[in-house]
Amino acid sequence: xxxxxWSKQVEKWFDGELGVETAQAVSSHIDECKTCAAALAxxxxxxxxxxxxxxxxxxxxxAFMEGIREGxxxxxxxxxxxxxxxxxxxxxxxxxxxxxxxxxDEPKKVGATVVESCTTELEGATVxxxxxxxxxxxxxxxxxxxxxx
Amino acid sequence: xxxxxxxxILAALGAVAAGRPGPDxxxxxxxxxxxxxxxxxxxxEKVYDRELEQYxxxxxxxxxxxxxxxxxxxxxxxMGEEAVYEINSxxxxxxxxxxxxxxxxxxxxxxxxxxxxxAQGRAGWERKPVNVIKTTLLISPDxxxxxxxxxxxxxxxxxxxxxxx
Numbered sequence: 001x002x003x004x005x006w007s008k009q010v011e012k013w014f015d016g017e018l019g020v021e022t023a024q025a026v027s028s029h030i031d032e033c034k035t036c037a038a039a040l041a042x043x044x045x046x047x048x049x050x051x052x053x054x055x056x057x058x059x060x061x062x063a064f065m066e067g068i069r070e071g072x073x074x075x076x077x078x079x080x081x082x083x084x085x086x087x088x089x090x091x092x093x094x095x096x097x098x099x100x101x102x103x104x105d106e107p108k109k110v111g112a113t114v115v116e117s118c119t120t121e122l123e124g125a126t127v128x129x130x131x132x133x134x135x136x137x138x139x140x141x142x143x144x145x146x147x148x149x
Numbered sequence: 150x151x152x153x154x155x156x157x158i159l160a161a162l163g164a165v166a167a168g169r170p171g172p173d174x175x176x177x178x179x180x181x182x183x184x185x186x187x188x189x190x191x192x193x194e195k196v197y198d199r200e201l202e203q204y205x206x207x208x209x210x211x212x213x214x215x216x217x218x219x220x221x222x223x224x225x226x227x228m229g230e231e232a233v234y235e236i237n238s239x240x241x242x243x244x245x246x247x248x249x250x251x252x253x254x255x256x257x258x259x260x261x262x263x264x265x266x267x268a269q270g271r272a273g274w275e276r277k278p279v280n281v282i283k284t285t286l287l288i289s290p291d292x293x294x295x296x297x298x299x300x301x302x303x304x305x306x307x308x309x310x311x312x313x314x
Contacts, residue, residue, distance in 0.1 A: 142296060
């Protein structure tokens with residue numbers, strides 16, 4: 001859409017800034033010029049939209065400005081620092097526990113089987129202990145030949 | 150940030166809990182028990198039941214030619230509590246874990262209780278079980294303990310115990 005040389009006058013006419021005679025001339029021009037008629041329609045739509053925006057009353061103004069100030073003010077970092085420190089501590093704890101578990105899972109050296117005491121309550125029987133070549137332990141009882149056993 | 154920190158703390162607590170041995174791990178002792186009837190039939194070579202294949206080395210030194218698998222069981226016992234395994238009508242194996250040492254060994258009381266045969270015609274005979282073997286020992290998880298010399302049907306009963314980790 002090419003601009004009309006009357007377009008500035010149309011805006012002034014729309015805002016009520018022109019004298020009576022000039023206003024009548026602009027009004028007549030708008031009736032004949034499609035470009036200025038379209039520009040006028042745009043100005044009207046713009047005004048309708050701006051009317052729909054809520055207005056801030058005098059009573060709300062202080063609260064409105066306080067909200068803006070809070071939004072612009074730098075954030076307080078006290079709590080953020082606490083949680084950051086807690087995260088770091090927890091991560092360190094996980095690492096320490098993991099290291100402990102890995103280290104403690106290393107195979108331990110296991111001692112050989114040790115017989116601390118060995119007896120029998122069977123009359124006439126003896127008991128002996130010995131180790132074989134593999135390091136396994138045997139406890140052997142020698143029972144009497146009495147057939148009651 | 151707050152959610153991340155809480156997640157990390159929970160994860161850390163979980164890791165601590167996982168790293169500590171639970172009461173079951175610490176207190177329950179598991180022991181594999183194998184009961185074998187060893188006897189001789191005048192064979193030229195030693196014959197083992199199929200179930201005894203992995204225990205051949207433990208039985209090889211005995212002076213018998215036939216090895217018959219009687220039973221096997223995994224005994225579970227808490228520290229200070231005696232687990233009883235009735236091998237047959239004459240023999241009972243009783244195992245009581247006493248402590249677990251830092252070396253990996255476990256201290257056990259082990260008893261083999263025997264009930265004598267019926268003593269027919271013997272005046273005053275009481276058919277009371279006796280501890281034919283009574284021992285306290287420190288047993289290693291990777292070693293076998295063999296109890297032998299227990300009379301059974303013209304041969305003997307051999308009991309092999311192996312501590313499980």
